[in-house]
Amino acid sequence: MTEFSPTAFYILAFMVVVFAIGVVSFKNLIHSALSMVLCFIAVAGIYILLHAELIAAAQVLIYVGAISILIIFAIMLTRHRTGDLKLFFSRQSWLALVFVAVATIVFTAVLGSANYRSESLAQNPEDEKIAELVFNSYAFPFEVVSLVLLVAIVGAVLLAKREKQ
Numbered sequence: 657m658t659e660f661s662p663t664a665f666y667i668l669a670f671m672v673v674v675f676a677i678g679v680v681s682f683k684n685l686i687h688s689a690l691s692m693v694l695c696f697i698a699v700a701g702i703y704i705l706l707h708a709e710l711i712a713a714a715q716v717l718i719y720v721g722a723i724s725i726l727i728i729f730a731i732m733l734t735r736h737r738t739g740d741l742k743l744f745f746s747r748q749s750w751l752a753l754v755f756v757a758v759a760t761i762v763f764t765a766v767l768g769s770a771n772y773r774s775e776s777l778a779q780n781p782e783d784e785k786i787a788e789l790v791f792n793s794y795a796f797p798f799e800v801v802s803l804v805l806l807v808a809i810v811g812a813v814l815l816a817k818r819e820k821q
Contacts, residue, residue: 665705671698685731693724710786 675698678691696719703712790798 660705665702668698668701668705671695672702686728689724689728689731692727693720696720696724 672695675691675695679688679695682688682691696715700712700715700720703709703715
């Protein structure tokens, strides 16, 4: 692709949203995992539209190839309940809706007021430049993401331990 296509972007963004909703909506865990795979592939398509082929390849290799397959194997190899699944937030849906609305407003305000300098990685997609941007210019957001992943792992371990007891 030689230039950015807004139509293709909107189609891929719509697919990401639909598949992400499918991840949390399906009662069958395998269907949720497959919806997650399709969501990750659509995100990789957005990266390709943005001429970030290296990140698209990493998205496919890491998320689709490793994480999703790991989740599917974990679902298949562990016992899981089928049938009536009770959603965690089913009684607190209004509270969740308010939280999502407030978070959306805050994120929109923060992202809208930030002065981002756009360095074109599409013109010169060298690995060193990407690494320098990630680990120098954007070191703080990178660390925040790593902390979020750490909290998710600790939460998963605690939930697994609680389920065994």
